[in-house]
Amino acid sequence: MSIIDQNADTRIRAEDRGHVFHSWSAQALIDPTPVAGGSGARFWDYAGNTYLDFSSQLVNLNLGHQHPDLVAAIQEQAGRLATIQPSMANDVRGELARLIAEVAPAGHSKVFFTNGGADANENAVRMARMVTGKRKVLSMYRSYHGNTTTAISLTGDPRRWPNEPGDGSVAHFFGPDAYRSPFHSSSPEEETERALEHLEQTIILEGAATIGAIILETVVGTNGVLVPPPGYLPGVRALCDRYGIIYIADEVMVGFGRIGEWFAFQAFDVVPDLITFAKGVNSGYVPLGGVVISDRIAAHFDTVAFPGGLTYSGHPLACAAGVATFDVFRRDGVLERVRDLGERVVAPRLQEIAAAHPSVGDVRGRGLFWAIELVRDKDTREPLVPFNASGSDAAPVAAVAAACKRAGLWPFTHFNRIHVAPPLVIEEPDLRRGLDIIDGALDEADAVLEES
Numbered sequence: 266m267s268i269i270d271q272n273a274d275t276r277i278r279a280e281d282r283g284h285v286f287h288s289w290s291a292q293a294l295i296d297p298t299p300v301a302g303g304s305g306a307r308f309w310d311y312a313g314n315t316y317l318d319f320s321s322q323l324v325n326l327n328l329g330h331q332h333p334d335l336v337a338a339i340q341e342q343a344g345r346l347a348t349i350q351p352s353m354a355n356d357v358r359g360e361l362a363r364l365i366a367e368v369a370p371a372g373h374s375k376v377f378f379t380n381g382g383a384d385a386n387e388n389a390v391r392m393a394r395m396v397t398g399k400r401k402v403l404s405m406y407r408s409y410h411g412n413t414t415t416a417i418s419l420t421g422d423p424r425r426w427p428n429e430p431g432d433g434s435v436a437h438f439f440g441p442d443a444y445r446s447p448f449h450s451s452s453p454e455e456e457t458e459r460a461l462e463h464l465e466q467t468i469i470l471e472g473a474a475t476i477g478a479i480i481l482e483t484v485v486g487t488n489g490v491l492v493p494p495p496g497y498l499p500g501v502r503a504l505c506d507r508y509g510i511i512y513i514a515d516e517v518m519v520g521f522g523r524i525g526e527w528f529a530f531q532a533f534d535v536v537p538d539l540i541t542f543a544k545g546v547n548s549g550y551v552p553l554g555g556v557v558i559s560d561r562i563a564a565h566f567d568t569v570a571f572p573g574g575l576t577y578s579g580h581p582l583a584c585a586a587g588v589a590t591f592d593v594f595r596r597d598g599v600l601e602r603v604r605d606l607g608e609r610v611v612a613p614r615l616q617e618i619a620a621a622h623p624s625v626g627d628v629r630g631r632g633l634f635w636a637i638e639l640v641r642d643k644d645t646r647e648p649l650v651p652f653n654a655s656g657s658d659a660a661p662v663a664a665v666a667a668a669c670k671r672a673g674l675w676p677f678t679h680f681n682r683i684h685v686a687p688p689l690v691i692e693e694p695d696l697r698r699g700l701d702i703i704d705g706a707l708d709e710a711d712a713v714l715e716e717s
Contacts, residue, residue, distance in 0.1 A: 268301040268302065268309060268310075268311055268313065269311065269312065269313040270301070270311045271311070271312075273299070273301070273311045274299050274310070274311035274312055277299035277311070278296075278297075278299055281297055281299070282296075285297075288412075289424070298310050299311050302330075302331075303318070303329075303330025303331055304329075304330050304331050305329045305330060305331075305332075305688065305690060305691070305692075306318055306329055306330075306687055306688045306690065306691040306692070306695055307330065307695075308330055308675070314673070315673060316670065316673055316674060316675040317673060317674045317675065317687070317691075317695055317698065317699045317702070318330070318675050318687065318688060319669075319674050319675060319676050319677065319685060319686065319687045319699050319703075320675060320676060320677030320684070320686055320687075321686050321687060321688050322549070323544070323549075324486065324487075324518050324523070324544060324634075324677070324684075324686045325518075325543070325544035325545060325548060325549040326548050326549060326688050327521055327522055327523065327544070327545035327548050327590075327688060327689045327690075328548045328590060328593055328599075328688065328689065328690055329548070329688035329689075329690040329691070330688075332548065332593065332690070334589045334592065334593050335547065335548060335550050335586045335589050335590065335593075336550075337589070338585040338586055338588065338589035339550060339551065339582050339585055339586055341585070342357060342581050342582055342585035343582060346581055347581070347582065348577075348580060348581060348582070349581060350576070351378070351574065351575070351576070351577075351578035351579055355579065355581055355584070357581050357584040357585045357587075357588055358378065358579040358581065358584045360584070360588050361376075361579075361584040361587040361588050361591075362375075362376040362378070362579075364587075364588065364591045365542075365546075365555070365557060365587075366557070368527040368528070369527075369528065369540060369557045370531075370536045372536075372559055372560045372561075373540065373557050373558065373559050373560065374560055374563070375557075375558040375560070375563040376555050376556070376557055376558070377555055377556045377558060377571075377578070378553065378554070378555045378575075378578045378579035378580075378584075379543075379553075379554040379555050379556070379575060379578060380552045380553070380554060380575055380577055380578070380580075381411075381543045381552050381553070381554040382410075382411055382515075382517030382518075382541065382542075382543035382544065382554050383410070383411025383412050383413045383416040383554075384411070384413060384416075384554060384575065385411075385517065385541035385542065385543055385554040385555055385556050386410045386411050386415070386416045386419065386480065386513070386515060386517070386541050387411070387413050387414075387415050387416055388556055388573050389478075389480070389513045389539045389541050389556045390402055390415050390419075390477075390478060390480070390513070391571075391572070391573055392511075392539060392556065392558065392562055392566075392571070393477045393478035393511040393513065393538075393539065393562075394477045394478070395565070395566075395569070395571075395572075396477075396511065396562050396565045397477040397478070397509065397510075397511060398477075399474065399475055399476055399477035399510075400434040400475065400477060401434045401435070401436060401471060401472070401475045401476045401477060402415075402419060402432075402434060402435050402436075402476070402477060402478045402479070402480060403435075403436050403437070403438055403464075403467065403468070403471065403476060403478070403479045403480070403510075404419040404420075404421065404435065404436075404437055404438075404479070404480045404481070405421050405437065405438060405439070405440040405481060405482070405485070406421035406437045406438070406439055406440070407421055407422070407440055407442065407485050407488040407489055407491060408420055408421040408422065408440075408481075408482055408485060408488060408515075409421075409422055409424070409482070409486065409487045409488060410480060410482075410515055410517075411517075412424075412428075414431050414432055415431070415432040415435070417431055418431035418432035418433075418435040419432075419435055419480055421437055421488065422487070422488050423653045436467065436471050438463060438464055438467040439460070439463055440460060440481070440485065440491065440493075441456045441457060441460040441491070441493060441494050441497050442456075442489065442491055443456050443494055443629075444626070444627040444629070444638065444646070445646065446459075447463075448460060448463065453494035453495055454494070454495065454496070456494050456497075457494045457495060457496045457497045457500060460494075460497060461497065461500040461501070461504065464479075464501065464504060465504055468504060468508055468510070473508040473509070473510070476508065476510050477510065477511060478510060478511040478512070478513050478539075479501065479504075479505060479510055479511075479512055479513065480513040480514075480515055481498075481501065481512075481513070481514060481515060482515045482517075482518065482519070483498070483514050483515070483516055483519055483528070483529040483530045483533070484518075484519045484524060484529050484631065484634065486517075486518035486519065486634075487518075487679050487684075488679070489636055489638075489682065490629060490630050490634055490635060490636035490682075490684060491629070492629060492630065492631055493533060497533075498530060498533045498534075498535040499533070499534055499535050501535070502535050502536070502537075505538075511538045511539060511562070512537045512538050512539075513537060513538065513539045513540075513541065514528070514530050514537035514539070514540045514541070515541050516528050516529055516530070516540055516541060516542050517541055517542060517543045517544055517554065518544060519634060520540075520542040520544070520545055520546070521542065521544070521545030521546050521590070521594075522545060522594060522599050522600055522603055522632075522689050523545060523603070523632060523633060523634045523686070523689070524603070524607070524630075524631040524632035524633075524634050525600050525601075525603040525604035525607060525631070525632040525633075526600065526632075527600070528540060528542075532631070538559045538561070538562060539556055539557070539558060539559065539562065540556065540557035541554070541555070541556050541557075542554060542555055542556075542557065543555070545590075546587050546590065547583055547584075547586035547587040547589075547590050548586070548590065550583075550586045551580060551582045551583035551586055552577070552580075552583060553579075553580065553583035553584070553586075553587060555579075597690075599689055599690070602689070603632045603633050603689050604632060606632075606633060606691075606693065606696060607630070607631055607632040607633055607635075610693060610696055610697060610700075611630070611633065611635055611685065611696070611700070612630075614697070614700045615628040615630075615635060615637065615685070615700070616628065617704075618637070618700070618703065618704050618707065619637075621704070622704075622707045622708075622710065622711055623643065623711055623714055624639050624640060624641075624649060624707060624710035624711045624713070624714055625637055625638070625639060625640070625643075625707065625710075626638045626639065626640035626643055626646050627640075630685065633685070633686060633687055633689055633691075634684075634685070634686050635684065635685040635686075636682045636683070636684050636685070637682060637683040637684075637685070637703070637707075638681060638682050639661070639662065639665075639681045639682065639683070639707075639710050640681070641713070641714060641717065642714075648680070648681040649661050649662060649681045649710055649713065650662050650680065650681045652680060653680065654680065654681075661709070661710055661713045662678050662680075662681060662682075662683075662710070663678075664709040664710075664713075665678070665683065665706045665707060665709045665710050666678050666683075666706075667709075668705070668706035668708075668709050669702055669703060669706045672702040672705065672706065673702065674699050674702040674703070674706075676703070676706075683703060685699075685700070685703070687699060
């Protein structure tokens, strides 16, 4: 559905530009698109343009725009009890916590609710530090964990730089990346072995007696859709056990079906101590995140007060949408559907795209979470745009994004990559059409190679 309402478009742009301060942006250099509505895998503006949402907004809209079951759950809950403080017991809060615990590994029966992913990671780190008595936390360079103080310090990508100094008890290490191996590996197995050797050396040199936790995105999200090679995550688990370190799995982006599992780590034969989540737990219809806590860690706080809390922890409207999410996933076979579409549609189509375009160096992913890595040379793997490119340096990828939008697809781009992350409810013809649009838009990247 498209809407043409020039007056609304003009008014919304003026109010936005006059009064809204946007995140991660130079305010005078942006021109946000006024969105009129959405349904399923599409949204539309006031100028008559409709877009396939291939980014699920910020990889959080797992059940798509305006899912009727989630909307109805919020409406029903608002009519019954709109809000209640977190120190009181609430039916939908307790029900959602139970549902999450039931799909978590055995021995993880408690859930601490937060407002989103950043504060989920903040509070998971706080728990680890209190339980171990050790303050330092290790995280990957290729990572994003949120914008609050410790979360942005844990983050490896350049958004951390202008926020420093932050939490001084954070150290970074290199994670595995089969395509751009920091360890000069020649196979996934060698990458796992060398990455684990590097991590162990980092633990030793940083001082195991000072390290309370290691936090990892199970599949690195914004910084590359990096699927861990075989054996890596179990190897991290073994190192944590050996050195008395708590393993925190950041599932904020990949939890709740993104790769076809309730939690992504369940595909990699590993059990973390703490699991952080947000985004897909209720598709962001009302802000919600949380920490799934192992019984061992939860027991520490039986007689020791946990020094943290939020006014909107486990907000009833958010939890009602979360309960509805579980109902939809089970009724509609969402997890099975994501695995099928990823294996049968996305993977082979992206391989065809990679073979057809000299600008595509690598495609990788799982379920409905993939990255197309753009290069200037397939042999040297030189990125199409430099790391952390901006302005004219970033123009080649910006041209690909613009071509996608002209053809009716809203893409997710980051540095020299296009990510494929549509809502999990996308219909197969729309999924195929979106991949075809990306295929055509990549001619813009190929043209850069022809000119150079």
